[in-house]
Amino acid sequence: MAINGEFYFAKSHEWISKNADDKFYIGISDFAQSELGDVVYVSFPEVGKVYEKGDKIGEIESVKSVSEIYAPVSLKIISVNSKLNDNPELINRQPYDAGFVAEAEVSDSSDVDGLMDKNAYESFITSIHE
Amino acid sequence: MNSFRYFPNSEKDIERLYRILEIKNKNELFGRIMGDIPLIDESLLETLSSCMDEKTLYRFFSDIDSNLPDKNKFSIFAGGGIYNHFIPSAVDSLISRSEFYTPYTPYQPEVSQGTLFALFEFQSMIAEISGMDVVNASMYDGAESLAEAVLMSIRLCKGNNNLILISEGVNPRFVSVVKTFIGDTDIKIENVVLDDKTGRTNIEDLKFKLKSKGKNGATVVVQQPNYFGVIEDLEELEPVIHGFNPRPFLIVSSTEPYSFGVISPPGFYNADIFAGEGNSFGNYMNFGGPLLGLFGAKKEYVRQMPGRIVGKTKDSRNKDAYSFILSTREQHIRRGAATSNICTNSSLNAVRAAIYLSLCSKEGFSEISLLNLKLSHILKEKLLKTKLFKLLYSGDFFNEFSLRILNSSVNVAKFIKEMAKREILAGIEISESDILISVTENNSLSDIDGYIKNAKAVLT
Numbered sequence: 001m002a003i004n005g006e007f008y009f010a011k012s013h014e015w016i017s018k019n020a021d022d023k024f025y026i027g028i029s030d031f032a033q034s035e036l037g038d039v040v041y042v043s044f045p046e047v048g049k050v051y052e053k054g055d056k057i058g059e060i061e062s063v064k065s066v067s068e069i070y071a072p073v074s075l076k077i078i079s080v081n082s083k084l085n086d087n088p089e090l091i092n093r094q095p096y097d098a099g100f101v102a103e104a105e106v107s108d109s110s111d112v113d114g115l116m117d118k119n120a121y122e123s124f125i126t127s128i129h130e
Numbered sequence: 131m132n133s134f135r136y137f138p139n140s141e142k143d144i145e146r147l148y149r150i151l152e153i154k155n156k157n158e159l160f161g162r163i164m165g166d167i168p169l170i171d172e173s174l175l176e177t178l179s180s181c182m183d184e185k186t187l188y189r190f191f192s193d194i195d196s197n198l199p200d201k202n203k204f205s206i207f208a209g210g211g212i213y214n215h216f217i218p219s220a221v222d223s224l225i226s227r228s229e230f231y232t233p234y235t236p237y238q239p240e241v242s243q244g245t246l247f248a249l250f251e252f253q254s255m256i257a258e259i260s261g262m263d264v265v266n267a268s269m270y271d272g273a274e275s276l277a278e279a280v281l282m283s284i285r286l287c288k289g290n291n292n293l294i295l296i297s298e299g300v301n302p303r304f305v306s307v308v309k310t311f312i313g314d315t316d317i318k319i320e321n322v323v324l325d326d327k328t329g330r331t332n333i334e335d336l337k338f339k340l341k342s343k344g345k346n347g348a349t350v351v352v353q354q355p356n357y358f359g360v361i362e363d364l365e366e367l368e369p370v371i372h373g374f375n376p377r378p379f380l381i382v383s384s385t386e387p388y389s390f391g392v393i394s395p396p397g398f399y400n401a402d403i404f405a406g407e408g409n410s411f412g413n414y415m416n417f418g419g420p421l422l423g424l425f426g427a428k429k430e431y432v433r434q435m436p437g438r439i440v441g442k443t444k445d446s447r448n449k450d451a452y453s454f455i456l457s458t459r460e461q462h463i464r465r466g467a468a469t470s471n472i473c474t475n476s477s478l479n480a481v482r483a484a485i486y487l488s489l490c491s492k493e494g495f496s497e498i499s500l501l502n503l504k505l506s507h508i509l510k511e512k513l514l515k516t517k518l519f520k521l522l523y524s525g526d527f528f529n530e531f532s533l534r535i536l537n538s539s540v541n542v543a544k545f546i547k548e549m550a551k552r553e554i555l556a557g558i559e560i561s562e563s564d565i566l567i568s569v570t571e572n573n574s575l576s577d578i579d580g581y582i583k584n585a586k587a588v589l590t
Contacts (some may be wrong), residue, residue: 041433046288060423061433066458 010072073111157410246452261397262426269423272407273307291347299356329523359530391499411488436470506569
């Protein structure tokens with residue numbers, strides 16, 4: 001697969017990107033995966049459930065820690081990337097593509113515009129590293 | 131138990147030793163030291179049978195002189211959660227090694243392969259006995275295990291479950307620990323009554339209460355065998371419980387997992403979590419504690435389990451190595467979101483259990499289990515024959531059963547007190563007229579006859 005749309009980022013390091021069906025993929029950033037280290041297990045959000053922005057929607061377990069995944073905007077989960085069950089390392093290898101976490105519907109797409117774009121996110125990472 | 135016969139010397143070895151010592155036989159050998167051991171006279175040696183089990187041997191020597199310490203002066207028929215099982219001396223001897231006995235948190239894989247290996251073996255043995263997929267390196271005691279099991283079932287339902295249905299057959303002390311654990315939450319506990327006749331969990335009451343949960347999840351807790359000694363019919367209960375939607379969790383507790391040597395274990399009946407007391411395996415009664423919490427679950431729930439889990443892997447030289455695994459559940463890594471507050475285990479007690487169980491062997495475990503069942507049924511039959519008691523419940527039991535004292539002028543407290551004067555711990559009071567009696571392999575047939583004789587004297 002290939003995710004071609006624009007990526008928008010939350011301060012909690014999740015990304016969201018619109019796809020051809022007007023739905024959105026969500027995942028975690030390359031920076032987040034490199035901080036976590038080798039991912040060994042993903043606990044998914046519930047399909048069909050509506051989450052508010054900032055709600056805990058799942059967990060990513062790496063060899064050294066477990067981190068929460070938060071909803072970058074208010075959304076409803078349509079499906080989850082079940083390939084991660086057998087291949088959780090896809091999050092490390094292709095965080096912006098095959099390593100996405102779930103597909104969701106977003107009722108108010110202006111929420112997405114309020115997030116950081118790629119450049120803003122990169123300078124955000126630089127700022128938190130200083 | 132004849133799996134392990136011990137042959138210290140072959141006939142040839144013995145002949146050679148005699149030749150070197152310039153003696154002809156055993157009597158000549160022991161005859162020379164008789165003067166140093168006055169309490170053994172030579173004729174006693176002649177009556178020694180060619181082989182004895184450890185317990186018989188111990189009794190043989192303690193019967194020679196009444197001043198010798200006798201572990202079993204009191205016959206113990208009180209159980210109710212902690213049972214008087216026999217412990218071979220080898221357990222004390224092996225566990226007294228300083229590597230097991232004195233280290234503090236011996237968990238770093240670099241320096242603690244021995245302890246981790248022993249705990250891994252413990253987990254494997256308990257997994258086999260309980261029939262569960264995954265077993266942890268132990269909890270503090272059975273009551274804490276059960277409380278943690280309840281919390282785990284709540285986590286697994288992701289906020290959709292706050293109803294815990296606990297059978298009245300669960301040890302009341304366990305239930306009070308569960309209540310302490312959930313005291314500050316909105317989790318609700320409801321009792322499921324027992325069937326008046328059989329003493330098993332009442333299935334109609336359980337169905338009725340499960341219906342009330344509606345679209346929410348629920349957790350059902352039963353004990354096997356239950357507090358009154360009765361064996362629950364899990365074959366009937368399990369499909370009823372798991373038939374509801376969303377599927378409720380089944381937690382099976384136990385205070386006497388020795389029963390799983392003769393009855394099918396919780397894993398066989400598709401239990402989701404097993405939370406029991408393991409003190410019966412090689413641990414003394416310790417005046418009620420420390421004890422040994424057992425905890426097992428289905429594999430798919432492993433990430434919500436409390437406690438430490440030892441795993442087996444390969445080291446840099448491709449040799450077997452042991453290490454704690456799935457530590458990301460635990461507090462030192464996960465902080466506030468950890469699955470449990472427990473950051474340790476009952477290592478010493480768990481290793482004792484592992485040593486004990488390996489000394490038993492698989493066949494021995496079943497044989498001792500069966501012996502418990504036989505002896506308890508002998509005592510029950512003999513007590514009923516006196517016409518001084520009647521059976522409280524008709525359900526099958528393992529090594530513990532409940533009786534009603536028919537003589538209404540003697541209440542249970544008085545009966546226990548009078549029996550104690552006669553060096554018999556007769557049982558545990560359930561109510562003014564009902565008593566819980568347990569029998570283990572530590573109770574001989576003469577102990578059982580002693581119980582009958584003294585019970586008759588107290589009650590008539």
